[in-house]
Amino acid sequence: MTFSITELFAQHATDKFDLYEQHLNQQMVRVLKTIGYDRHYKRALGQYLYDQDGNEYLDLLSGFGVFAIGRNHPTVISALQETLTLELPNLVQLDVSVLSGLLAQEILKTTPENITKMFFCNSGTEAVEAAIKFARYTTKRQKIVFCEHGYHGLTMGSLSLNGEEIFREGFGPLLPECSSVPFNDLVALEKALANKDVAAFIVEPVQGKGVNIPNDNYLPEVERLCKQYGTLFVADEVQTGLGRTGKFWAIDHWNVQPDMICMAKALSGGFVPVGGVAMTQKIMDTVYNRMDRAVVHGSTFAKNNMAMAAGLATLHVMAEENLVENSARIGTDIITNLNALSGKYEFLKEARGLGMMIAIEFQSPKSLSLKAAWAMLEAANKGLFCQMVTIPLFKDQRILTQVAGHGMNVVKLLPPLNLTEKDRDHIVSAFDKTIADTHQIPGSIWDLGKNLASHALKSKKSG
Template sequence: MSFSIAELFAQHSTDKFDLHEQHLNNQMVRMLKTIGYDRHYKRAVGQYLYDQEGTEYLDLLSGFGVFAIGRNHPTVISALTETLTLELPNLVQMDVSILSGLLAKEILKTTPDNLDKMFFCNSGTESVEAAIKFARYTTKREKIVFCEHGYHGLTMGALSLNGEEIFREGFGPLLPACSAVPFNDLEALEKALSNKDVAAFVVEPIQGKGVNLPDDNYLPEVERLCKKYGTLFVADEVQTGLGRTGAFWAIDHWNVKPDMICMAKALSGGFVPVGAVAMTHKIMDSVFNRMDRAIVHGSTFSKNNMAMAAGLATLRVMEDEKLVENSMKVGTDIIDSLNAMTGKYEFLKEARGKGMMIAIEFQSPKSLKLKAAWAMLEAANKGLFCQMVTIPLFKEHHILTQVAGHGMNVVKLLPPLNLTQKDRDTIVTSFDKAIADTHQIPGSIWDLGKNLAGHALKGKKGN
């Protein structure tokens, strides 16, 4: 009997919500149906998704940055197909692989010159777990410092460095000796490091939740302070890396040299999970310091041939298509064009970001009628206003976006890096229309707002 994924997909193309309600996270299905995101997607190419009716959607989330080169890129598909048909030895125990060595070599060409060793794993959170372990072993210190509102993953070690309480709540006790300092606060950081007992400071160069940018002197001073107090500087570039911010690594904007870089997401090409940590020779040699410690930390599937081939092909696509440069050019244009609207829309505070890591933040207006409407939404659930932008963007303009984080009035864009000028025009025009509609009171968009507020208040009563 033949087995066909295509046949399974065709047979169950409209069953996915029922399947998830029965066997997976039914709250996810409930949420999608409530806000009208319950679409049946049939195909995906580049920056676009297509539903069963053939409607095209511009995906400005790219799987939270996974599809930096776009979905189903033919170069990566070709590399994976070739890898499958070559009958290569894969995950041979008591051996090392060619493709992992080649991928390590290619990645290290892009990193600061103090980093010359790689460790591979399966995801961003695994890369953070590895960085915690390596930092503790190398420094013989226990403490880890991270930033408030930071995000580093959801496994127990990475979760211990998560600055958002909603992710931590109910999962404790977490790792001991982990403490937070405010992002962009050098005085607080120095105070935390000054006892010379901190193994590592783990920080996103640009915070993903809210797209919070550092002051220009922040990361250079972080590097200096870490060296001064013997703390390892770990840059979490799981989201910001591989061209997302218009530089290959976000740290490149500030010319700093961390001791470790955590990476994942875009390195996969959108096909096979792959994460990694780039590090100094000293850290690698400290952890793997004897032959009997050669396997003291690892991950079963981490260096599998498919993941390594996907990584190699992704790097080639980024270079050939000049996606880093395109990220900076088109992303900057989008940010500037959205900021040009602040003068005519009271709700619009600013657009910010670097490259194609973009936040659009909204604020309480000055006009009494608008201010009262804003207050109604905020009383129901902080950050609810953004749904009045993202839902119309999706339903009317077929653009997929999301709120940047819990309790934030910020819409976040993490589009594929291959956006065209046409895509840029669509984004700017659609945001202009969606934001303009929020200033019409009464209006259909505020009927949606009242409906959302009602759902939010019911949810609070249910808890």
């Protein structure tokens, strides 16, 4: 009997929620069904998803930034198919691979001139784990400083640098000697570094949770302070890198030179997980300083041929299709056009972001009836207003978005970088319509709001 994935999909086309509930995380299924996101997607192409009825959805989530070049890009598919047919030696381990060398070479063409070496792994959290180890070994210090509300992954080392308590709760004790400072606060950072005992300061150039953008002098001063106190400056570009912010790396907006750059997500092309740490020669030579330390840190599946081929093809697509430039142009248009709506709507505070990393923030209104409605949602669960926006965006406008973080009144857009002007106009029009509906009390959108509040209150009581 032949084995066929096509047949398995055909046989179980509508079984995914039952299978997931039975064998995996049933709470995830409950969430999807509660908010009406329980669709059966059949196909995906570029920036679009298609359900079993042929309905098209504009994906502004892109797998948390994985699908920067869009879903199922034919160039990456072709590269992976070709790699599979070549019968290449793979993961020989007591050998080195051509494709990993080529991918490292291409990545290092894009980094600041002080960054000359690459380490490959499988994911963003693995990249952060490597950066922690490399920083400690290089500096012979133990302490790591990170930012409040930062996000660096969920394995134990990276979780120790996670600025969101909801991810940390109940998983301790975490790594000792890890402490946080407020983002964009140079006084607090210098105080944390002043004893010259901090191995690394790790920071997202733009914070993913909330899309918080630093002041213009923040990262240049971070670089200066780290050099002054002998601390390594680590830029976590897992989400912000590869064109997301309208520059190849987000650090390029401020022309800074970190000691390490962590990357993953978009480098995969959406097919084969790949992560990495780009670093200075000094760090590489310090960690791997003798032949008996050649394998002192690594990852079994890192540098596998499929991952390296996916990375090479992804970089080719980004250059060929001018996706970094498109990210800057279309992203700026979306932010500008959404901000133009703020005068019309009391709930809309602002749109902000860089490139196609965009936040739409909402606020308490001044009108009494709107203020009372807002307070009702906030009392049930802080940030619930955003769910009242994202659900009709999905259901009525067929746009997939996300809330930017726990307890935030911020909707986040993290779309593929190949959005068109038509997509841009659809996004602005959809937000205009949906935000307008939130100002109609009573109205169907506030019936949804009451249901969400009821669910939130029940959840609190059961918790």
